[in-house]
Amino acid sequence: MTFTRRNLFALAATASFAATLAGLGLPVHAAMAADDTVKIGMIQPMTGPFASTGVEAVAGAKQYIADHGDTVAGKKIELVVKDDTGSPNETKRIAQELVVNEGADVLMGFGLTPLAFATAPIASQAKVPMVVTAAATSSITEKSPYIVRTSFTLPQASSAMGEWAAANGIKSVVTLVSDYAPGKDAQDWFVKTFEDKGGKVVEQLTVPLKNPDFSPFLQRVADNKPDAVFVFVPAGVGAQFMKQFRERGLGDAGIKLIGTGDVVDDQIVNDMGDVALGVVSAHHYTAALPSDMNQKFVKDFKAANGGMRPNFMAVGAYDGMALVYHALEKTGGDASGEALIEAMKGLSWESPRGPVSIDPDTRDMVQNIYIDRTEKKDGELYNVPIDTVENVKDPAKAAK
Ligand code: VNL
Numbered sequence: 001m002t003f004t005r006r007n008l009f010a011l012a013a014t015a016s017f018a019a020t021l022a023g024l025g026l027p028v029h030a031a032m033a034a035d036d037t038v039k040i041g042m043i044q045p046m047t048g049p050f051a052s053t054g055v056e057a058v059a060g061a062k063q064y065i066a067d068h069g070d071t072v073a074g075k076k077i078e079l080v081v082k083d084d085t086g087s088p089n090e091t092k093r094i095a096q097e098l099v100v101n102e103g104a105d106v107l108m109g110f111g112l113t114p115l116a117f118a119t120a121p122i123a124s125q126a127k128v129p130m131v132v133t134a135a136a137t138s139s140i141t142e143k144s145p146y147i148v149r150t151s152f153t154l155p156q157a158s159s160a161m162g163e164w165a166a167a168n169g170i171k172s173v174v175t176l177v178s179d180y181a182p183g184k185d186a187q188d189w190f191v192k193t194f195e196d197k198g199g200k201v202v203e204q205l206t207v208p209l210k211n212p213d214f215s216p217f218l219q220r221v222a223d224n225k226p227d228a229v230f231v232f233v234p235a236g237v238g239a240q241f242m243k244q245f246r247e248r249g250l251g252d253a254g255i256k257l258i259g260t261g262d263v264v265d266d267q268i269v270n271d272m273g274d275v276a277l278g279v280v281s282a283h284h285y286t287a288a289l290p291s292d293m294n295q296k297f298v299k300d301f302k303a304a305n306g307g308m309r310p311n312f313m314a315v316g317a318y319d320g321m322a323l324v325y326h327a328l329e330k331t332g333g334d335a336s337g338e339a340l341i342e343a344m345k346g347l348s349w350e351s352p353r354g355p356v357s358i359d360p361d362t363r364d365m366v367q368n369i370y371i372d373r374t375e376k377k378d379g380e381l382y383n384v385p386i387d388t389v390e391n392v393k394d395p396a397k398a399a400k
Pocket residue numbers: 050053111112113114134135136137182233234235236262
């Protein structure tokens with residue numbers, strides 16, 4: 001009897017499936033491994049307040065397939081996209097459905113920290129790799145040994161910003177962050193590094209994540225008259241923040257705006273207007289990186305997506321796919337969870353963001369953090385790199 005994919009699945013639908021395989025002396029998982037496709041279930045907010053993240057990420061994953069083909073190590077890659085609307089219960093339910101009913105070999109995505117936290121137990125129970133391409137709270141990778149991350153951690157970006165600020169004449173700062181786990185990481189690591197280098201944080205403000213009105217918080221910043229305000233808001237939200245920053249006239253009052261790159265993400269920065277000029281941010285990606293690889297990536301991505309610029313969410317997903325492809329090459333096409341996770345540890349490759357590797361101990365990325373200044377280039381606003389901190393590990397885990 002020849003095992004084609006079709007009759008394997010037909011068999012799987014019958015109660016005699018396992019018995020038939022046992023009769024042939026085949027363990028069930030060996031027969032399943034004969035399957036010639038690797039299914040990647042990508043779960044992202046495609047609608048709702050964080051849809052910009054999902055749209056960028058899905059386009060980034062598709063760009064990787066366009067650049068590298070849909071076959072790796074003899075396996076056909078099948079990308080399935082699901083919308084969780086940004087609700088943790090939905091993310092978890094969809095993940096369960098993907099691994100139990102749809103035979104997903106890899107889970108990918110996770111636009112926000114609560115969505116990644118909710119799904120971690122599914123990855124552990126199913127022993128399926130969970131590739132986090134967006135959410136950036138340091139502790140996420142500690143929630144399951146099956147989690148690997150291709151985005152960044154807030155402590156990576158915020159500590160670089162704290163050092164830069166202290167070394168560049170900024171003496172007093174008010175911090176303003178979204179009130180959830182990554183905001184706390186951003187605040188804690190900015191404060192720690194900035195104060196270690198002699199800076200003073202005069203007030204720490206937290207703003208609701210949902211439907212934020214920044215005005216009263218910006219008024220508090222103005223009242224404090226610090227040299228700078230350090231900001232973290234999730235991708236997309238920077239548009240609303242900058243509008244209110246301008247309306248309050250904080251820039252005109254001489255208060256510098258610094259932050260992680262999320263507040264000026266590449267999808268929205270060009271629409272911010274002159275208020276964004278001179279913002280200094282720290283991040284692992286900017287579309288303005290001059291390397292040939294990145295410039296080609298930006299050009300191809302824009303061509304494929306109606307002119308939309310890739311932001312760090314797009315690159316996170318592009319590298320999520322790179323991680324899966326390189327791991328499959330290493331396992332010779334073995335897509336079992338254990339084999340893939342082991343293969344992912346220690347992998348390194350060249351990304352549009354620069355050289356990256358997966359820290360085998362933490363399953364987080366080791367990568368450059370760029371200090372960027374928002375400037376006009378060829379008539380458009382870009383976050384232009386002015387300094388690089390090379391090969392940054394997640395400092396929050398190094399500290400443990
Ligand atoms: C998170 C971190 C989300 C950084 C973001 O955008 C972001 C998170 C949606 O961990 O929730 O820019």
